[in-house]
Amino acid sequence: MSATLELAKQLITHRSVTPADDGCQALIAERMRPVGFSSENVSSNGVTNTWLRRGTVNPVFVFAGHTDVVPPGPREHWASDPFEPSVRGDVLYGRGASDMKSSVAAFVVATEEFVRAHGAHRGSIALLLTSDEEGPATDGTVKVVESLRARGESIDYCVVGEPTSVAALGDTIKNGRRGSLSGKLTVVGVQGHVAYPQLARNPVHQVAPALAALACERWDDGNEFFPPTTFQVSNIRAGTGALNVVPGTCEIDFNLRFASASSAEALMQRIESLLLRHKLEFAVKWTIGAQPFLTAPGALSESITRAIREVTGRTTELSTTGGTSDGRFISTFCKQVIEFGPPNSSIHKIDEHIALADLEPLKDIYCRTLELLLT
Numbered sequence: 001m002s003a004t005l006e007l008a009k010q011l012i013t014h015r016s017v018t019p020a021d022d023g024c025q026a027l028i029a030e031r032m033r034p035v036g037f038s039s040e041n042v043s044s045n046g047v048t049n050t051w052l053r054r055g056t057v058n059p060v061f062v063f064a065g066h067t068d069v070v071p072p073g074p075r076e077h078w079a080s081d082p083f084e085p086s087v088r089g090d091v092l093y094g095r096g097a098s099d100m101k102s103s104v105a106a107f108v109v110a111t112e113e114f115v116r117a118h119g120a121h122r123g124s125i126a127l128l129l130t131s132d133e134e135g136p137a138t139d140g141t142v143k144v145v146e147s148l149r150a151r152g153e154s155i156d157y158c159v160v161g162e163p164t165s166v167a168a169l170g171d172t173i174k175n176g177r178r179g180s181l182s183g184k185l186t187v188v189g190v191q192g193h194v195a196y197p198q199l200a201r202n203p204v205h206q207v208a209p210a211l212a213a214l215a216c217e218r219w220d221d222g223n224e225f226f227p228p229t230t231f232q233v234s235n236i237r238a239g240t241g242a243l244n245v246v247p248g249t250c251e252i253d254f255n256l257r258f259a260s261a262s263s264a265e266a267l268m269q270r271i272e273s274l275l276l277r278h279k280l281e282f283a284v285k286w287t288i289g290a291q292p293f294l295t296a297p298g299a300l301s302e303s304i305t306r307a308i309r310e311v312t313g314r315t316t317e318l319s320t321t322g323g324t325s326d327g328r329f330i331s332t333f334c335k336q337v338i339e340f341g342p343p344n345s346s347i348h349k350i351d352e353h354i355a356l357a358d359l360e361p362l363k364d365i366y367c368r369t370l371e372l373l374l375t
């Protein structure tokens with residue numbers, strides 16, 4: 001059995017439903033010690049984080065990944081136990097098979113192979129592992145980054161093992177992610193009897209034209225790397241349940257996925273002035289879930305692109321689509337952050353899986369990237 005498959009299966013047996021790590025990181029730390037990695041526990045509020053490093057000089061190359069997984073859902077919906085890795089045909093099944101225990105296994109094995117072949121490599125190699133990526137992400141990667149920054153460490157290249165491929169391994173890598181801005185809007189009216197509307201003020205009626213305007217607004221045109229900013233309403237609540245009462249308030253939750261073409265502050269201001277123009281009495285509670293980040297093409301994206309071509313023959317596409325990721329925290333102090341991992345079609349689903357044929361090439365691409373940058 002390939003070392004990558006063996007380790008991926010081993011990690012899947014650990015029931016690390018977020019924020020649990022269930023021993024995954026200790027197992028990896030133990031394994032990396034013979035190839036010269038010191039390990040440091042940076043755990044915070046019940047979240048397990050580990051920083052493993054070999055070497056003391058720059059450039060520092062980091063593989064980042066998470067050992068936590070999303071809950072599997074009802075066992076009976078799975079064809080086999082989500083925490084008992086099962087190979088059926090040419091496919092490995094189990095929770096975390098594609099998000100992202102196989103990537104973690106692949107970069108661990110790639111690092112071992114690289115170090116054994118190039119003991120005198122340039123720079124340093126580090127692994128950043130967290131068990132708080134699928135949860136609130138408040139005690140995971142962000143804490144490791146804070147502690148590294150506090151003691152003046154810097155990193156030069158970071159590969160995050162998120163599953164970025166779409167139809168085939170290596171067809172897509174992420175060189176950035178959009179930001180996420182949420183608003184909880186409360187529009188205030190006056191509650192009353194539907195038969196006496198002159199004595200009430202209906203906040204649903206008042207907000208409707210403003211909502212139409214928000215839904216049609218063109219926020220920006222995106223740019224070379226990002227699609228245009230989007231706005232979506234996720235929840236609307238108003239009314240007492242009775243058919244004869246004008247509601248006193250209307251609450252609307254919305255989210256924007258924004259590009260580097262707009263700032264969160266500018267978007268908040270535009271939305272509030274639009275609401276004022278519609279003469280609404282309102283309050284908005286804002287949450288900036290994530291700032292956007294972008295890695296301009298450079299040594300790291302070029303090396304991964306070349307490694308993917310050499311190993312798979314494919315030409316990769318740089319993309320910034322999809323949800324937020326821990327890349328946003330690392331990008332605050334590392335200029336080159338790229339996400340690359342296996343196909344993502346089964347992530348978070350019942351019967352999550354990865355094709356066995358993708359495991360060795362994934363490991364080889366990680367290993368080749370190390371060679372291109374550190375030898």
Ligand SMILES: [Zn+2]
Nearest residue numbers: 099100162163
């Ligand atoms: Zn993930």
